[in-house]
Amino acid sequence: MGRFVARRLLQMIPVFLGTTFLIFMMVRILPGDPVAAMWGDKAPDPAQLAAFTHKLGLDLPWYEQYFDYMGKLFTGNFGETMAGRQVIDVISEALPVTIRLALMAFAIEIVFGVGIGLLAGLRRGKFADKSTLVFTLILISIPVPVLGYLFQTFFADQLKWVTPTVQDSMNLGQLLLPAVVLGSLSLAYVARLSRTSIVENIRADYIRTATAKGLPRRKIIGTHLLRNSMIPVVTFLGTDLGALMGGAIVTEGIFNVKGVGNALFRAIGQKEGATVVGFVVVLVIVYLVASLIVDLLYAVLDPRIRYA
């Protein structure tokens, strides 16, 4: 296991360097001048533009800029917001909220997704299965902003169970509704994936063996079936973290949760290009680390990976 972890960490280095380089290049190569963008729709004063360009080091050759940029990354310097705050400060302030929200959403999608998938898979072709397919299909089709407003209107405005926007961003109860919205799309995918996986595995020979061993049904499902069926689900969860981050921008924006997504949402709204990039870079790093953790979890579940 130790060797596997070490190897995975080593493999991550080039991906990390490559990904950050890619973002750097995207910002540099693509049309549009980030400095000019700071003026929004107004035409910038040429002298000021040049001064800013020089100040930001954008007049240097690309490789020097890249080293400069990497140096900043490693020292935690992700730039400033228009208001003059360090991006990293804004993030470290908002991150605990987002992490809470994301973990809640993650828990919801795993518990309900796997639960629904298991139910459907075990009752393949029956009513429970068919209604799961319809339910997940609908859930997948509703884009996050739409779902957010739908829930907001229904649970807050109609039923008055909660306030339409979150008042206290650290309050778990208040975060519940945004977490459900954030987790729902992935919940549907997890449910479908679990169902497929269960259906596939339930016919496997080792399940027949487990039955022939005289194990109780509970144990066959709990230990033998579920453990094997979770492998593709965990793989999905790893790649899904990215979608969760994208979803967080929308969800936090709609429900006014004071997290990283909300900060990013505002930065986009106020056309603060440089800040947006700064936020994205941090989020990408968080994403890479999180996928590494999921990858390691994958190895815990599947010994064939560990010893490969």
Place this chain on the structure above:
Amino acid sequence: MPDLIEKKTAAKIPAQSGSSAPAPKPEKARSLGSDAWEELRRRPIFLISAALILVLIVMTLVPGLFTSVDPRAGDLRNHYLSPPNYSHLFQADWFGYDGQGRSIYSRVVHGARASIIVGICVTAAVTLTGGFIGMLAGYFGGWMDTILSRVTDVFFGIPLLLGCLVVLNSFTERTVWSVVFALTALGWTQMARVMRGSVITVKQADYVTAAKALGASTGRIMLKHILPNAIAPVIVVATIALGGYIATEATLSFLGIGLQDPTISWGIDINSAQKVIRTAPFALFFPAGMLSLTVLAFIMMGDAVRDALDPKLR
């Protein structure tokens, strides 16, 4: 004719072979294709989604067929958020008016164009790019595979929506094509991975070895022997992804970093409706409903295609 039990056990084999990623299995393309078509024609889900998509495509090509009202013409004085008149089928006030006094019905019809163009173009572009890269990596293996796979990993390391934020951020004027470009630039990795896996499986098939032994050229082997047999999983993933791209475009436009006025997009309309959500919920309901229906149609289509091409998952 093989007997029944034989068939039963044969059908079990794929289930045993691996519990992780569903291994695409090589099959005869022609019979698979026509089988799939036969299967599809009989499925109501496919027929419904195909009909919906057909309507959407007509809406994209000739919106004038559905409405003659200008979607950009606002009459704030007379129509500011005037409620829908459900008896006026296909007329300007059918779905009511938005916060700028524009006909929501007309905007919903004209909004189809952005979604459909983005969905279809991005899917085509990622399938071509990703498919080509995946084919090269899978077929040649070795250093080619190593390099291409690492490049894929690097791109894969950036979540789609986040990456699009950065890419679109640098366009000052964003059109449908900038959104297509951004989604393609970051979305091709999935196709490349699927194609690579599929090609590696097919490459080992005996008929490929046979074709090589007969001296067929590399290009011919790739196009005539590998591609038709490796394409099925790619088609499945592409059809399902199409709905996702449409949803992503709407989300980006909603966030204000996707399409911009004067392009008409359901995402933009959803965004502008949020300010009036309590007084005029219909302004949100219709674009949101159309968007969901469109995504649903493509996802249902993808589901049906997958079931037809990969019966083992049914």
Place this chain on the structure above:
Amino acid sequence: MTTVIEKAQATDRLVPGTPLLEVRDLHVEFKTKDGIAKAVNGVNYSVSAGETLAVLGESGSGKSVTAQTIMGILDMPPGRITSGEILFRGQDMLKMSNEERRKLRGRKIAMIFQDALSSLNPVLSVGYQLGEMFRVHEGASRKEAKAKAIELMDRVRIPAAKQRVGDYPHQFSGGMRQRIMIAMALALEPDLIIADEPTTALDVTVQAQVMDLLAELQAEYHMGLILITHDLGVVADVADKIAVMYAGRIVETAPVHELYANPAHPYTEGLLRSIPRLDQKGQELYAIQGLPPNLLKVPAGCAFNPRCDKATDLCRSEIPALHQVLDRDGAELAGRKSACHLWKETLHG
């Protein structure tokens, strides 16, 4: 409630010759999209302690379905037991509750499957999978279970059992994996073991080792053994009696050596002739013409008639019963039965 299990436990040690299992007139069918497939059509056989019954047949003959029905692991639906009894120590298992049957599985009747790689759970260590038997059936602790798993691995002669107990199935060779399957079946010293093609997936040399191990352990514990195979070569050395199955019916039963020496059914005869022999080098190998029947459309009369070169009009119209076979003098041959209208010609011809 005195259950079968308690009664069975009362008879602690197996005495060779004690009747263990009797299958009576078993019928099993499968519902398929194209109709009903009659997989097992009135099978009768029995096994006693210390005895080995080989059930021989091609795939689709119903031999595995019968075994799965005995074991209670038949997929139902699509499978359905339409009639018959399966007596284990005199009690009809088909009338037991699911829970009673579960407790018999693994403890009293165990099964060895063909493909050990797919039959063992890939994500659990072999030690866990072996130990599970003791934990579930005997309430053993984790530690005890592990110790017993090591003991079992030793008994089936897996080298360095103590070090390998935490390994996973994919880390073992095919032969070693099959030994683990055997160990798992033996764990609770069951009365009866059903081995479904236990060596088919193995190399020839490993096949012999695994068969020897099985025979040796059987002799030690006096278990009953049902050996399901399509390979006549495997059977000869280990089996006491043979039941040959075709299209869901038993077509011939006989003590093993008598069957080899002098078959009483044309199908058995064909199978024997299709074994390659050194003394026939250079000659073309005999093969039974045609294919096994489609179970959705079994031919009228004797199911084998389209492939049989002796078939008469009677064979095409009437299903032959399983007759007692007589010798030339009209005396009954013990344990020999044949379901052929022409058994006399076949046996004595």
